[in-house]
Amino acid sequence: MISLVIPIYNEQGILEILYERIKVASAGWNQDYEVIFIDDGSSDYSLEIIQKLNQKDDRVKAISFSRNFGHQTAVSAGLKYSTGEIIVVMDGDLQDPPEQIINFLEQWQQGYQVVYAIRKKRKEAWYKKLAYYSFYRLLNWMSSVKIPLDSGDFCLLDRTIVDHLNSLPERNRFVRGLRAWIGYKQIGIPYERNARLAGEAKYTFRKLIRLAFDGLINFSYRPLQVFTSLGIIVSLLSFLVAIYYLFAWILDPTVREQLPGYTSIIIAILFLGGVQLISIGILGEYIGRIFDEVKARPLFIISQKIGIDQ
Numbered sequence: 433m434i435s436l437v438i439p440i441y442n443e444q445g446i447l448e449i450l451y452e453r454i455k456v457a458s459a460g461w462n463q464d465y466e467v468i469f470i471d472d473g474s475s476d477y478s479l480e481i482i483q484k485l486n487q488k489d490d491r492v493k494a495i496s497f498s499r500n501f502g503h504q505t506a507v508s509a510g511l512k513y514s515t516g517e518i519i520v521v522m523d524g525d526l527q528d529p530p531e532q533i534i535n536f537l538e539q540w541q542q543g544y545q546v547v548y549a550i551r552k553k554r555k556e557a558w559y560k561k562l563a564y565y566s567f568y569r570l571l572n573w574m575s576s577v578k579i580p581l582d583s584g585d586f587c588l589l590d591r592t593i594v595d596h597l598n599s600l601p602e603r604n605r606f607v608r609g610l611r612a613w614i615g616y617k618q619i620g621i622p623y624e625r626n627a628r629l630a631g632e633a634k635y636t637f638r639k640l641i642r643l644a645f646d647g648l649i650n651f652s653y654r655p656l657q658v659f660t661s662l663g664i665i666v667s668l669l670s671f672l673v674a675i676y677y678l679f680a681w682i683l684d685p686t687v688r689e690q691l692p693g694y695t696s697i698i699i700a701i702l703f704l705g706g707v708q709l710i711s712i713g714i715l716g717e718y719i720g721r722i723f724d725e726v727k728a729r730p731l732f733i734i735s736q737k738i739g740i741d742q
């Protein structure tokens with residue numbers, strides 16, 4: 433059986449079309465399937481529509497969060513409740529076409545445990561494209577695991593992978609990174625990412641920045657290392673400058689009478705102050721994450737289950 437894991441946050445305009453598209457696409461799969469919607473605290477009619485779909489078709493199931501916990505958490509929850517031998521993670525806005533799944537299945541039959549989609553083309557604003565482009569390259573450079581370029585969460589996972597994912601206890605979840613970290617045989621297939629069918633992107637700028645930080649910080653020590661190196665370089669330079677001034681003071685009597693330059697001092701103070709603040713901020717990012725893990729709160733709270741055995 434195939435489990436489709438689909439996070440939903442205020443997608444009332446899309447759900448029915450999504451359901452129909454999946455139904456049509458599933459004709460080619462030769463497999464039973466279930467659709468697990470994760471209602472991530474929607475405030476529109478998404479949950480009601482899902483309930484209606486469930487009454488019509490008991491392959492539609494859902495868990496509903498008590499509030500908005502975020503997309504990555506929703507995906508993690510969906511994976512926990514999936515029962516299929518094959519799991520497909522996709523967005524609920526039809527940017528990830530269900531018609532693509534049949535190509536995933538082909539690779540799975542070839543023996544790949546992870547088949548992820550690579551976004552060849554995006555139909556989005558140029559600044560978003562640029563941001564995504566640079567983010568994935570930066571992530572790849574920084575990260576200790578090779579996270580494939582331009583691959584989002586749209587993927588097929590074998591049961592073994594999902595079991596491993598479910599056993600990872602961490603709270604700040606960057607699913608596409610964890611997926612790469614697990615290993616096994618993985619392959620990417622390119623596709624054209626559509627524009628979203630209706631409604632607005634639910635990822636706000638802030639949420640995207642958080643996601644980017646989750647990716648960069650959870651998978652790399654490099655931000656810390658960069659500041660260690662910078663610290664060493666700045667210390668060396670200031671040591672040289674100190675020696676220069678010491679000798680100038682000893683050898684050149686005019687230097688002794690001068691008031692030393694205001695500009696150079698203020699530049700040095702501002703520069704070092706900036707560097708220190710940034711490095712404290714980055715330390716904070718790591719410490720905040722440690723704090724999250726130590727608190728050991730559950731990842732999410734479910735307020736309602738639809739069509740799912742207790």
Ligand code: UDP
Nearest residue numbers: 439440441472502503523524525633634635
């Ligand atoms: N989503 C979610 N919780 C959120 C934000 C988004 O479950 O806090 C869902 C959303 O309903 C959609 C998917 O995650 O199904 C991707 O969101 P969106 O299309 O806004 O992201 P983008 O495609 O712009 O990266």
Ligand code: MG
Nearest residue numbers: 523525527628
């Ligand atoms: Mg989208």
